[in-house]
Amino acid sequence: MNIIKSKGLLIFTLCIPFFQLKAQLIKNTAKENIADWYNLSADQDGVYGADVNKAYQFLKDKAIKKKPVVAIIGFGLDTEHEDLKQAVWLNPNEKADGKDNDKNGWADDLHGWNFLGNTKGEMVDAISKVGDREFLRLRSKYEGIFWTGQNYVRFDDALNKPVKVTIPVDKAEFDYFKLLRGESQAAAASNTYQFAKFMKYYLLNDFDQEIKKTYPDDSKITAKEFRKIKIEENGQTDSVKMVAHMFLTSFMGTANPTGGPNQQPTTLDKFKENIIKTFPNRKEKYDNALAAIVDGRKAIEDNPNDVNQKNYGNGNLSTSSSFSSTMCAGIIAAARDNQLGVNGIAPNAELMSLRIYPKTGEIYYKDLALAIRYAVDQKADVILLGAPNSIYPPNEAKWVNDALLYASSKGILVVSPVLDLSKDLSKQSFYPNKNISAENELSNFLTVAASDSTGMPLKDGNFGKKELDVYAPGVNVSSTYMGSTYRKGTGSMLAAANVAGVAALIKAYYPQFTGTQLRSLIVGNVTLRDNVEVEKETFVKDRKVTDLFLFNELCVSGGILNAYKAILAADALSKQKQ
Amino acid sequence: MKKIIFFISLLLQVYTSMASEQMLIKGNIKSLSKITVSLKNLEGKLMAEALVQKQSESFVFGPISIVPDLYMLTIGKTTQKVFLTNTTVTINGYYDDADPQNSNLEFTGLEQHLELMTYIPKRIKDQVSPEAFSRLNGQQLSALSYLVKVDNYDYSKTFVEKIPVADLKSISAQHLLKKADSLKQFSTGINAPDFSLPDEKGKLVSLADFKGRIVVLDFWASWCGPCRREMEVFKTFYKNYEDKVQFISISLDEDPSKYKTALQEMNIPWLKLWDKSGFGKSALQASYGFKAIPFCVVVDPEGKVFKRNIINGVELQKALNAITKNKEI
Known part of the structure; x- marks a missing residue:
């Protein structure tokens, strides 16, 4: 059994501000000044934008050859926004008649689909987390089971002692179940509670008997003596016992019966009393954590474990949490030069909205797989994914990976943001990503993180020399916001929208390029920053620190999205092919 | 004939200049749910109200003549005290009833309000900067006194002294005078209570x-x-x-x-x-x-x-x- 880490849990939730808005009260002090600076360029304007205006100077005498379709898999969309409504995709095969005219499994999917809702038109905005769902799925098999180093044990409540687990245990799945502690508060509370049973038992039995051999008087034993108890038996260590002893010693060393400035170290008799007294708290914490798990899926009335089952959700795309996807949409396709709002990168694009992200909770991978397939089937050219997750249940991962392979086979570009958690992606993975299997790397999958107008990476963006492809403008960027308003935002989600916009722009003028080629064009033609030294947050032994990196240590391309250079390269490549 | 025309045009001029000195709030608020927008005075008396929803996002309060003072503006779940004068205010944007902090509203015509808000001390126990007493007008000072903690007589006097008698009829000024009076007993120079x-x-x-x-x-x-x-x-x-x-x-x-x-x-x-x-x-x-x-x-x-x-x-x-x-x- 691995040593249980008693440090604080890291719960990867989408409740962490993955996407930050400037905190605003109901009053503004000045008209929100529009800063769609991704249009600018370092050499002409002194701002590390994506050189979109320069790209348009190059393209001014060319005509677009197709209107690219961009599928935004996210929080929905404000389809009536004054600067966006001309860019909303309209399904040519559906009519607003309550019927599934094209028999694709979704009725009245006019502009995309909302998977978090039901066919009665109700919206679902709060669902559970992946970790919680996995815990609930597997707990009957693995809850309360620990590995001693020699065998699996559990605490038998009826016999009131640890017993060996007799049925065979799937080690891989068991190890996966252990990881859920970092993904689910219920799993963590369960682990603490179940382990506490062992601790209490050993304290009152094995350890008590062992220490009484040397020190018969409870009231004279402190942590100093307790620490010396022999745990080994026949040269073998039961690691459950060992860790229990370790924790108990540590608790004893910090607990004291009196408290206050003149603390007395606690003695074994008082400590035993305390452990017995506080033991029910752990069960209470567990019960509370379980009760806190939201089952919002019930209202959707589908089977989330059957990826082939459709006919759930509805066509309502706009909710109060749609603002982040609405901001992405603006960066991609807000009308240019209409003297209104922001200038989007590819205003000729058509935006398809696929709502799978809730306001609270984490996505279902079934919805993600079906959303990707929907986009592919409806002829999207670019798919913009939402925030990735740290946990990827194997059977559900297969659904998504198969859908991504399907997208790849149809030449579609998939763009994904990173999370802004200061994580080194070579040490920890988030899903989905381009590595869909040990042998297979998707060549049409692009991962993006945010940079600011001075060309520096967003300090807390995830990074990885091989895992992160490119940086793009994502700090204090203005874009379209709910209710035909405009607002600034920060986050790698907005940076990914920039890349999706540039991909759409290339596709509009050079529709022949596949997702793989689009990725090469974008990654290979950036504003190079490779030997620039930058400050970046990272984790060193679980502590967040700020460190210095070279830009090219952080990502594959060593630079920032550059629409102008990518368009030039696309133009040159298109001539070669002829 | 000429005399009559002159007289009528004079009348018209007077009428329009009076009409422009009234408070008017013009709003257009988009919201995903039905919300109520209302205006009340500091005593809670309702002055205007509108129901805002899809297809009916615009509303108008006024024109009405008001005493320049603080008023309570409620949009959906959020109420805020606003300093209003007899001018036009516009409110445009998006209100999120579920999470008001995700709202995105723009206001025009609130220059005097914004100005007086800059003088609210960062810490509640601090006093207002002396600059406020020379920069703000009497009505603004009256409003400011309502918003800050006035807990000693001399401090309250610094506000009262600056408010012209004509402006003492606003509700916030009345509140200030009452406060000053009640604080008087805790100041020096007054008659020591007998026993x-x-x-x-x-x-x-x-x-x-x-x-x-x-x-x-x-x-x-x-x-x-x-x-x-x-x-x-x-x-x-x-x-x-x-x-x-x-x-x-x-x-x-x-x-x-x-x-x-x-x-x-x-x-x-x-x-x-x-x-x-x-x-x-x-x-x-x-x-x-x-x-x-x-x-x-x-x-x-x-x-x-x-x-x-x-x-x-x-x-x-x-x-x-x-x-x-x-x-x-």
């Missing part, structure tokens, strides 16, 4: 009896250790002022036996009076406005409070030196 309390022998003594002399009122109780300690300190210097100053210790003991015991123990050489209604219940204590003892007040020969809030012998001696030096008795 009629028994001395050791049971004879009733009043403050008025000492008109023409400086009086030290020392509020204490037998159970108050610091009071008794400071009284020992007073003993060391009171003789120096005996000819000009009458020392009076007023006990707030409820328990007569404890009071008597303390008197025996302490041997206080000056006048001792007893307010048996007790600490925290005494009306005399309320009129002098103190919540903790020891508490001493120096009253001048005219019966006005010279200094209050004196809590120890050092401060008392300083105050006595100050008042005796300035007076020729």
Whole structure:
């Protein structure tokens, strides 16, 4: 059994501000000044934008050859926004008649689909987390089971002692179940509670008997003596016992019966009393954590474990949490030069909205797989994914990976943001990503993180020399916001929208390029920053620190999205092919 | 003929210039759910209300003539105090009823409001910067006084002094005047509240009896250790002022036996009076406005409070030196 880490849990939730808005009260002090600076360029304007205006100077005498379709898999969309409504995709095969005219499994999917809702038109905005769902799925098999180093044990409540687990245990799945502690508060509370049973038992039995051999008087034993108890038996260590002893010693060393400035170290008799007294708290914490798990899926009335089952959700795309996807949409396709709002990168694009992200909770991978397939089937050219997750249940991962392979086979570009958690992606993975299997790397999958107008990476963006492809403008960027308003935002989600916009722009003028080629064009033609030294947050032994990196240590391309250079390269490549 | 035309056009001019001096709020708010927008005055009286929803996102309040002052603007779940004048205000944008902090609204025409808001101190206990009193107009100052913590008389006076009489009719100004009045009792220069309390022998003594002399009122109780300690300190210097100053210790003991015991123990050489209604219940204590003892007040020969809030012998001696030096008795 691995040593249980008693440090604080890291719960990867989408409740962490993955996407930050400037905190605003109901009053503004000045008209929100529009800063769609991704249009600018370092050499002409002194701002590390994506050189979109320069790209348009190059393209001014060319005509677009197709209107690219961009599928935004996210929080929905404000389809009536004054600067966006001309860019909303309209399904040519559906009519607003309550019927599934094209028999694709979704009725009245006019502009995309909302998977978090039901066919009665109700919206679902709060669902559970992946970790919680996995815990609930597997707990009957693995809850309360620990590995001693020699065998699996559990605490038998009826016999009131640890017993060996007799049925065979799937080690891989068991190890996966252990990881859920970092993904689910219920799993963590369960682990603490179940382990506490062992601790209490050993304290009152094995350890008590062992220490009484040397020190018969409870009231004279402190942590100093307790620490010396022999745990080994026949040269073998039961690691459950060992860790229990370790924790108990540590608790004893910090607990004291009196408290206050003149603390007395606690003695074994008082400590035993305390452990017995506080033991029910752990069960209470567990019960509370379980009760806190939201089952919002019930209202959707589908089977989330059957990826082939459709006919759930509805066509309502706009909710109060749609603002982040609405901001992405603006960066991609807000009308240019209409003297209104922001200038989007590819205003000729058509935006398809696929709502799978809730306001609270984490996505279902079934919805993600079906959303990707929907986009592919409806002829999207670019798919913009939402925030990735740290946990990827194997059977559900297969659904998504198969859908991504399907997208790849149809030449579609998939763009994904990173999370802004200061994580080194070579040490920890988030899903989905381009590595869909040990042998297979998707060549049409692009991962993006945010940079600011001075060309520096967003300090807390995830990074990885091989895992992160490119940086793009994502700090204090203005874009379209709910209710035909405009607002600034920060986050790698907005940076990914920039890349999706540039991909759409290339596709509009050079529709022949596949997702793989689009990725090469974008990654290979950036504003190079490779030997620039930058400050970046990272984790060193679980502590967040700020460190210095070279830009090219952080990502594959060593630079920032550059629409102008990518368009030039696309133009040159298109001539070669002829 | 010409005369009549001239007269009519004059009338029209007057009418339009009057019409433009009214408050008008024009709004267009997009919201995913139905919300109510309303305007109330500080006393909660509803002045205007509108229901905003899809297809009906615009609303107008007014034109109405108002007294420039703070008003309560409610949009959905959020209420905010706004300083309004007889001008046009526009409100445009998006309101999120589920999470108001995700709203995105733009306001125009609120320059005076925004200006006065900049003078609200960052920490509640701080006072307003003196700059405010020269930069803001009387109506704004009145509104500002409503929004900040005004808890002493002199501070409240700095606001009242700046507000022209014509502007004192606003609700916030009325509130300020009431506040100033209630604070007055805790200031210096006012008449020290009189009393009629028994001395050791049971004879009733009043403050008025000492008109023409400086009086030290020392509020204490037998159970108050610091009071008794400071009284020992007073003993060391009171003789120096005996000819000009009458020392009076007023006990707030409820328990007569404890009071008597303390008197025996302490041997206080000056006048001792007893307010048996007790600490925290005494009306005399309320009129002098103190919540903790020891508490001493120096009253001048005219019966006005010279200094209050004196809590120890050092401060008392300083105050006595100050008042005796300035007076020729």
